[in-house]
Amino acid sequence: MSLACGLPLLECVYCLACARWAWKRCLHTGEADSATWGLASAADFxxxxxxxxxxxxxxxxxxxxxxxxxxxxxGGYGVDPACVLRRRTYADTRGRVTPYLLYLDHAHADIVLALRGLNLVKESDYALLLDNRLGKRRFDGGYVHNGLLRAAGWVLDAECDLLRDLLERYPDYTLTFTGHSLGAGIAAMLTMVVVLNLDKLGNVERSRTRCYAMAPARCMSLNLAVRYADVINSVVLQDDFLPRTATPLEDIFKSILCLPCLLCLRCLRDTCIPEDAMLKDPRRLYAPGRIYHIVERKMCRCGRYPPVVKTAVPVDGRFEHIVLSCNATADHAIVWIEREAQKALDVSCLF
Known part of the structure; x- marks a missing residue:
């Protein structure tokens, strides 16, 4: 009899907790995350x-x-085939890192290493994401994603000689690492590894190195994210789910075929664990560096409007809550990020 009475009580408590979580999430909109930030400058963006x-x-x-x-x-990519110095495919990397290319951009005096994002049909990409060791990989006084750090180390070992030769040959050029999604996390890790090993590239100055991580996974602890904000920039489009997903990536991909399971897990964590306790966890991972947030939609307003770009180096949490939006996955696409970023520049919404 007592068991029969207990079950409805537990169900009621769980339903109330889920209702509370859903209510809070429904009131949270993407533009609220950067409401207090300043506008980015056109030159920086x-x-x-x-x-x-x-x-x-x-x-x-x-x-x-x-x-x-x-x-x-x-308008195409604007890529000169003669300036593509090296291109690595999955056959070349043997699953240790996503495909990438090395491009010599003479027009902008830039040496660029660009990594593609997650390939949904490649098991090796999932292996990189799932190799997280629960965020316990120590690095430079903080914590990082283990699999992404290993992939970054592989890229540096493979391209070190060529990068050093290019930097010596073009002393006025910058060295830029960029990527999308999984590749963005690797690019951020690669930037940190390079900055800590500048002697490998001929003692190049830190100021010549930079990173643009498009829709990155949360891959480094807050102290590292702030410390490397001068060289690492993260770009997030409106409601993108990945930079907001503090749930370990291995849990996401275990639950990817069962969305209710993932939502249940998030609900229980947000309800049962105080937010202050979660934010004080030194192993909690965040989106890296300075954040550029492209905002193109507002609550209770239909459709997109001319985008604005907000920027900051947040130190009190970064995109802590997933936005319950039909655009949460669409905003992760590199196609939309490129389109809205270019539109922000074209319509002169930056100052």
Whole structure:
């Protein structure tokens, strides 16, 4: 009898907790995350659309001038095939890192290494994401994602000699790492590894190194995210779910075929664990560096409007809550990030 009475009580408590969580989430909108931030400058944000296009170029089977482009945005990538110095495919990397290309951008005096994002049909990409060790990998006084750090180390070992030669040959050029999603996390890790090992690249100055991480996974602890904000920039489009997902990535992909399971897990964590306790956890991972948040929709307003770009180096939490939005996954797409970033520059919404 007591068991029969206990079960409805537990169900009621669980339902109330879920209702409380859903109510709080429904009131939370994407633009609220950066409501107090300042506007980005056009000069600082200018490289973002260009970096997006270089990342997207990794998806083309052939970048030669005579080959048709299959995935190019309007106007193409603006990529000169003669400036693609090296291109690595899955066959070259043997699953240790996502495909990438090394591009010499003479027009902008830039040496760019661009990594593509997650390939949903490649088991090796999932292996990188799931190799997290619960965020316990120590690095430079903080914590990082283990699999992404290993992938970054592999890239540096593979391209170290070529990068050093290029930096010596072009002393006025910057060195830029960029990527999308999984590749963004690797690019951020690679930037940190390079900054800590500048002697490997001929004692290049820290100021010549930078990173643009498009829709990155949460991959480093808050102290590292703030410390490297001068060289690492994260770009987040409106409601993108991945930079907001503090749930360990291995839990996400175990639950990816069961969305209610993932929502249940988030509900229980948000309800039962005080937010202050979660934010004080030194192993909690965050989106890296300075944040650029592209805002193009507002609550109770239909459709998109001319985007604005807010920026800050948050120290009291970064995109802590998932936005319950039909655009949460669409905003993760590199195609939309490139389009809205370019539109922000074209309509002069930055100051």
């Amino acid at each position: 200018e490289p973002v659309p260009r970096m997006c296009r270089l990342v997207m170029a990794n998806y083309e089977p052939d970048l030669s001038a005579s080959a048709p482009l299959l995935f190019a945005p309007p």
